[in-house]
Amino acid sequence: MKRQARLLALAAAMMACGTAQACRCPAEPGPAAAYARAAGVLTGEVLRVDAGTYPGEQQALVGVERAWKLPVDSEQWVHTRTTCAYSFTAGTHLLLYVFRDSQQRLQTRVCMGNRPLDQAQPHLDWLERRGKPAPVGSR
Amino acid sequence: MGMQINIGDHTSSEDGYIAFPNHRRADVRWARVKARWIAAAMPSANVYFRSLPDGRTLSDLLADGRIWVNYHATMPHFGETNRVSGTEIAISERSCKVGRWTVLATLIHELAHAAGAPGGNDRSAERALLACGLGRASEDQHGDDANTPYNPNIQG
Numbered sequence: 001m002k003r004q005a006r007l008l009a010l011a012a013a014m015m016a017c018g019t020a021q022a023c024r025c026p027a028e029p030g031p032a033a034a035y036a037r038a039a040g041v042l043t044g045e046v047l048r049v050d051a052g053t054y055p056g057e058q059q060a061l062v063g064v065e066r067a068w069k070l071p072v073d074s075e076q077w078v079h080t081r082t083t084c085a086y087s088f089t090a091g092t093h094l095l096l097y098v099f100r101d102s103q104q105r106l107q108t109r110v111c112m113g114n115r116p117l118d119q120a121q122p123h124l125d126w127l128e129r130r131g132k133p134a135p136v137g138s139r
Numbered sequence: 140m141g142m143q144i145n146i147g148d149h150t151s152s153e154d155g156y157i158a159f160p161n162h163r164r165a166d167v168r169w170a171r172v173k174a175r176w177i178a179a180a181m182p183s184a185n186v187y188f189r190s191l192p193d194g195r196t197l198s199d200l201l202a203d204g205r206i207w208v209n210y211h212a213t214m215p216h217f218g219e220t221n222r223v224s225g226t227e228i229a230i231s232e233r234s235c236k237v238g239r240w241t242v243l244a245t246l247i248h249e250l251a252h253a254a255g256a257p258g259g260n261d262r263s264a265e266r267a268l269l270a271c272g273l274g275r276a277s278e279d280q281h282g283d284d285a286n287t288p289y290n291p292n293i294q295g
Contacts, residue, residue: 024217024248024265024293026233037215054222056258082153083249083258084219099213101154111216 025111031126034113038097040070040106040134041127043117047075049088056085062096068131070098076106084109095120140204142250144171149207153221156209156229163210163235170243171208174250175201177271187270191263192255193224197271200250208246210235218245220252228253240273244288247271265293 035041044064052058059079064072078098080086086108088094097112108114113123143149144167147158159167177184178197185196200206205226211219217234221227228249234241251264258264268274274289283290 024219024234024245024290025215026217026237029215037213054225056222082219082221083223083225083252083264084214084216085258087259107154109214109216109219111214 029113031123034097034123035131038069038112039099040072041068041095041097041131042066042072042076043095045093046088046090049090052081054081056083057081058085058088060088064136067134067136068127069134071135071137073137078106078108080108084111086110086114093117095123141202142171142200142206142208143204144168145207145209151207151209151227153227153229155211155213156227157212159210166235166239166242167208167230169239170246173243174246181272183270187267188251188254191251195254197250200253206253217241218249220249223252223257224255225253240288244268244273247273265290
């Protein structure tokens with residue numbers, strides 16, 4: 001009976017820890033894969049969120065603290081759209097992996113490895129060791 | 140004319156949504172044939188799709204020439220649709236690399252979005268795979284079975 005209870009508790013914990021993805025993502029990318037796939041990486045606070053034309057479409061103004069791989073502005077707009085749009089909330093501190101679209105805007109999606117900064121320590125550790133720091137310009 | 144595959148005869152409104160390269164066309168065509176077979180042979184598929192917000196069956200969607208299936212070379216996920224109830228679907232190189240059953244599963248999932256299934260925390264797009272015989276409901280309780288394309292951890 002105790003063994004059954006332990007197994008049930010373990011199963012419940014595994015389900016609670018299961019990665020619920022907001023898109024048809026393969027496995028959550030580790031820091032190296034997320035870095036390799038992105039054009040740039042940044043950390044910062046979401047200062048403002050504007051809704052786009054369609055549900056889920058957003059553009060977020062991010063107060064950038066640090067950047068890797070790609071120079072960015074100190075206040076940088078990051079866009080997201082499609083059914084794989086990332087959901088921004090003003091006031092949150094994030095680690096964001098971004099790419100440039102054909103209009104040279106920075107874009108992101110849910111499957112890119114983005115996460116709240118307080119859950120990003122393994123990624124930050126990797127970036128400290130292996131990432132190429134990029135300048136954060138004034139705006 | 141039904142749902143169309145971009146082989147260079149379509150310019151998508153979306154960034155990076157391009158024509159399938161020659162070596163990927165057989166798999167996406169196979170997926171379209173298989174989806175048509177599912178719509179014709181499995182009544183649960185049309186019943187499920189009709190229950191989605193736009194009220195369209197899988198057969199309706201597969202017969203809709205406004206819907207384009209594009210290829211995406213670099214996106215990290217398996218597929219996406221330009222918006223809920225949109226008509227521009229992208230299937231990624233990553234999806235193609237896993238194999239044609241993943242291409243089929245991604246196509247069914249994205250067609251559910253084209254039929255109005257929301258993204259975010261909603262699971263109705265991925266659950267379309269169950270109605271199409273591409274997974275088992277028991278996976279919701281016991282976790283993902285790698286032998287089926289359905290993935291109970293996928294939302295949106």
